[in-house]
Amino acid sequence: MRPRGRHPARRRACRRPGGWAKREEADMTRISSRSAMPALVLGTTLAAAPAFAAEDAKDTIEPDQPGIVESSSTVGKGRVLLETGLGYSRDKSDGVRSRSWSTPTLLRFGFAEDWEFRVETDGYQRLRATDTATGATARASGWADTALGVKWHVQESDGDTNKPGLAWLLHFDMDSGSAAFRGQGVRPSLRLTAEWDLPRDWSAGLIGGLYRDRREAGDGGGHYIGGILGASLGWPINDRWKGYVELAGDQLASNRNGGRSISAGTGVTWLLDRRLQLDASINRGLTRQTADWVLGLGVSIGF
Template structure:
């Protein structure tokens, strides 16, 4: 739901972009608003049921690292996942998502191959269909509809347009705990260029730590498919979020692969800003 280039230039460009975003974020007033503050779709896999609100714009960007070793083949990948969200109406937002700049290094038999480029871009929308109740008896709910476009560099470009649909639900629980589940379907192409349908299923639990700090633990079936179609990507992950202001959040998360097709370890650190 993820061509060689000058790697040094790619690093510098992305670093400058993050610096610009963070500088703009620090300019956001420190006074609070009437709402509950920024609600992000990262760093966990389960999406929030909230939209950004009519006329609001939100950017969620990060750096992510994957590590894997299978049958003597070691791979390391660095990417820059980024999500742009714009509130078209009170309960509908338009979305643009990408894994951004990617650098992949694969080592096997003493030889190392490095490829750099850019990932595909996904276009979509989120429709918030119900608010949750304060006592947790009714969840907040939303539908997400996306389509991945074959727009990336040749080394990372998918085959054709690939649609997906997800449904997410969130509960507010006693003691400021929260819980969320997400289920969905996606259409992809396998190595034989045949279309197939895969599944998505994940659950997360949010835990308050102190004022403006929260932690989460999650089990995520990010991609549920047969071995012929790439296998299952299942992870156990945990992370932290820190809301510096009502419109600025920092976060980090670590993912442990539970299935053969999942990377052994993944780690991400990111920033989200609402305007």
């Protein structure tokens, strides 16, 4: 028995709200204005502050986790970003109570300023399912499939003109996992993510796409096309903490092809350093095909 939902543990990407560069620039200006340096040095510092702020903003990581709406940015040429964590889901339906654990991981390599190569997996998984009528319990553990893909950043966001940041993502899920968690053949997916910078450092995001999967032999075999659709809204809590809410449809298909996996969720991110972020998230399933609860803890590290 597999966990329900196409990606039961991996809650992709709500971008942190914008405004980091603006805050850092303001902080530098306040510090400089309070100093007792000569006027020439003070003027030089104030003139350089925007450049330093821009450099800091460029170096600040923008992880794709947590959430379904992935960031429209790429990591930058020659940079690497590791996003990993621990996922837990619980569900009770059709007379079965299940619990699962996973270690979702995404590794992003920038081979150009606007392009990155991606390796993604739900990592090591453990599943326990109990028949509520008989008490019989089945257990499974092993490795999830791995996906290879690319992201192409095609447009920068502009809050003044309401122009969203845009990126295309093309992934290929490979049937590389352990038998209990392995999918059927190679499953491609194509997604478009869009982000808007809103007033007061709020942000909004949308993601939509299609994936191609294969039914198991017991379900008649053959390929089918499913949809992906999600929306998020993010806001600043303070200079380092951000919050978000989302509505996530990571599997939209007919009942024969797995049904609709839809959830509502919220979470927070904590930027400890320009290259280190922690996050926590919780999602509530809204359909029969979705796990009742999904919890996640994550860490993102830039290199």
